[in-house]
Amino acid sequence: MQFKRALGLLPLALLLIAWDIAVELKVYPEILLPRPMKVLMVFVEDWQTVLDNAGASIMRVVTGITLSFLIAVPLGLMIGRYKLLDLMTDWSIQIFRSIPPIALIPLAILFFGIGDKPAIVLIFLAGLWPLLINTIFGVRGIERTLIKVARAARASEGLIMRDIVLPAALPSIFTGLRLAVGSGWLTVVTSELIAVKSGLGYMILNAQLSFRSELIFAGIFVIGAIGLAADQLVRRVRAYVCRWQEGLTASPE
Amino acid sequence: MNRFIECNGVGKIFPSKNEPVEALRGIDFVGEEGEFVCLLGRSGCGKSTLLMMMAGLETVTSGQIAVAGHEIKGPSSDTAIVFQDHGLFPWMTVQKNVEFNMKARGVAAKERRATASQFLEMTGLTGFGDRYPHELSGGMRQRVGIARALTTRPKALLMDEPFGALDAQTRGKLQDELLDIWEKQKTTVLFVTHSIDEALLLADRILVFSPRPGRIAADIKVDLPRPRTSQSGDFSALARELRGLVGADREID
Numbered sequence: 001m002q003f004k005r006a007l008g009l010l011p012l013a014l015l016l017i018a019w020d021i022a023v024e025l026k027v028y029p030e031i032l033l034p035r036p037m038k039v040l041m042v043f044v045e046d047w048q049t050v051l052d053n054a055g056a057s058i059m060r061v062v063t064g065i066t067l068s069f070l071i072a073v074p075l076g077l078m079i080g081r082y083k084l085l086d087l088m089t090d091w092s093i094q095i096f097r098s099i100p101p102i103a104l105i106p107l108a109i110l111f112f113g114i115g116d117k118p119a120i121v122l123i124f125l126a127g128l129w130p131l132l133i134n135t136i137f138g139v140r141g142i143e144r145t146l147i148k149v150a151r152a153a154r155a156s157e158g159l160i161m162r163d164i165v166l167p168a169a170l171p172s173i174f175t176g177l178r179l180a181v182g183s184g185w186l187t188v189v190t191s192e193l194i195a196v197k198s199g200l201g202y203m204i205l206n207a208q209l210s211f212r213s214e215l216i217f218a219g220i221f222v223i224g225a226i227g228l229a230a231d232q233l234v235r236r237v238r239a240y241v242c243r244w245q246e247g248l249t250a251s252p253e
Numbered sequence: 254m255n256r257f258i259e260c261n262g263v264g265k266i267f268p269s270k271n272e273p274v275e276a277l278r279g280i281d282f283v284g285e286e287g288e289f290v291c292l293l294g295r296s297g298c299g300k301s302t303l304l305m306m307m308a309g310l311e312t313v314t315s316g317q318i319a320v321a322g323h324e325i326k327g328p329s330s331d332t333a334i335v336f337q338d339h340g341l342f343p344w345m346t347v348q349k350n351v352e353f354n355m356k357a358r359g360v361a362a363k364e365r366r367a368t369a370s371q372f373l374e375m376t377g378l379t380g381f382g383d384r385y386p387h388e389l390s391g392g393m394r395q396r397v398g399i400a401r402a403l404t405t406r407p408k409a410l411l412m413d414e415p416f417g418a419l420d421a422q423t424r425g426k427l428q429d430e431l432l433d434i435w436e437k438q439k440t441t442v443l444f445v446t447h448s449i450d451e452a453l454l455l456a457d458r459i460l461v462f463s464p465r466p467g468r469i470a471a472d473i474k475v476d477l478p479r480p481r482t483s484q485s486g487d488f489s490a491l492a493r494e495l496r497g498l499v500g501a502d503r504e505i506d
Contacts, residue, residue: 143338143340145336145338145339145340146340146342148310148334148336148340149334149336149340149342149353150353150357151310151328152308152309152310152328152332152333152334153328153333153353153354153357153358153405154328154329154330154357154358155353155356155357156357159356159357163342163345163353163356164342167342167344167345168344170344242344244343244344244345244385244387245343245344
């Protein structure tokens with residue numbers, strides 16, 4: 001298994017080789033397309049810059065997605081369970097989730113200025129909809145017999161929510177969380193290109209202005225790597241929290 | 254004779270878009286305490302609906318149902334129910350599943366554990382408390398469902414085709430075990446089935462339902478000595494009689 005996992009590195013290795021060949025063949029001047037080695041040196045010479053900016057971006061995503069989680073999950077559990085709430089919110093959710101967070105950048109800057117606040121608000125919105133929709137979806141999927149068992153036992157609404165509705169929806173909530181983290185990460189980089197003066201997005205924009213393409217490349221790699229790491233992290237947490245599901249769901253062959 | 258379970262002119266009409274569906278009409282029946290009663294009939298004859306109404310999970314359209322002297326207006330602590338698809342919570346261990354009905358009633362954790370292990374032992378599940386439902390066979394899962402229903406010491410145990418999804422061998426074993434438990438617990442059992450043999454092996458009394466709308470077509474006392482087999486005295490004569498009453502139907506074996 002561990003060995004097979006290394007297969008995931010194959011496309012990346014091929015890309016690296018193609019890149020090196022492109023530099024050797026001088027497809028682009030080296031000031032635009034730096035050598036892989038030079039990009040690697042960024043992590044030795046400018047690691048502090050990369051680390052600080054990555055830290056700033058990660059903090060924003062963590063804050064924004066935590067807020068979306070705290071609001072979307074309880075709200076989604078209620079909407080999924082109570083028909084009236086669903087009727088009341090369905091159209092609004094469909095309307096607001098269709099608005100890309102990036103389209104709200106101008107408004108966010110008007111309302112919150114330049115800095116952490118507009119970015120966090122946008123990430124919050126980017127994460128809110130996938131989490132909300134997947135939570136609702138998860139509640140809808142509960143086996144009806146389970147609710148009957150609870151009602152027949154005269155379980156309180158609180159106990160039904162905590163012991164039945166929430167755990168039944170958890171796998172779906174984690175699907176929502178994966179989407180939310182992915183979408184939040186896209187949003188943070190984009191909003192840092194415009195609305196914030198720190199973070200990886202800002203770093204690569206700044207590198208462009210000072211003509212340091214190796215720093216742009218390094219920044220892009222870090223953005224991708226953190227995206228991968230975040231997704232892996234959510235998957236691990238899900239596998240642990242939903243360990244009762246092992247053997248219940250189909251896995252690819 | 255005590256009037257332990259009483260149905261007076263019970264009817265059920267399901268509203269539907271086109272035409273309301275009359276599921277049950279004029280059900281009159283008095284059951285004694287400690288009796289093992291089978292509700293027998295083809296699918297769609299309303300026998301499960303009557304059971305759900307006794308569990309307080311369906312409303313009564315006309316007439317009244319009373320169990321142990323209390324009119325049923327919703328789920329009651331006098332009854333407990335076992336479903337065909339067992340209704341186990343997949344995210345709870347066997348132990349937690351068995352404890353659920355007690356938890357819903359606010360029984361303290363320590364007492365829950367003690368009572369749960371007592372009923373796990375009675376149903377032959379000692380040592381399986383830490384397993385998740387999907388790790389168990391169909392027969393074991395239904396044992397968990399029965400254990401859970403017994404923990405609150407219900408006066409009437411309602412069973413909705415509990416062995417319908419099991420293979421013949423497991424089914425026979427669980428039937429024997431259920432009779433043992435019934436004799437030990439001296440609880441009243443209402444058992445829905447579409448199997449004539451099953452009804453004859455288990456019941457003191459068989460209510461035969463006929464469909465559209467569901468009515469009680471016959472009320473038959475089974476006086477065969479226990480333990481019974483299909484070779485017991487009048488078994489085949491009774492089976493023939495029941496087959497005539499139920500009507501030819503492929504679902505009836």
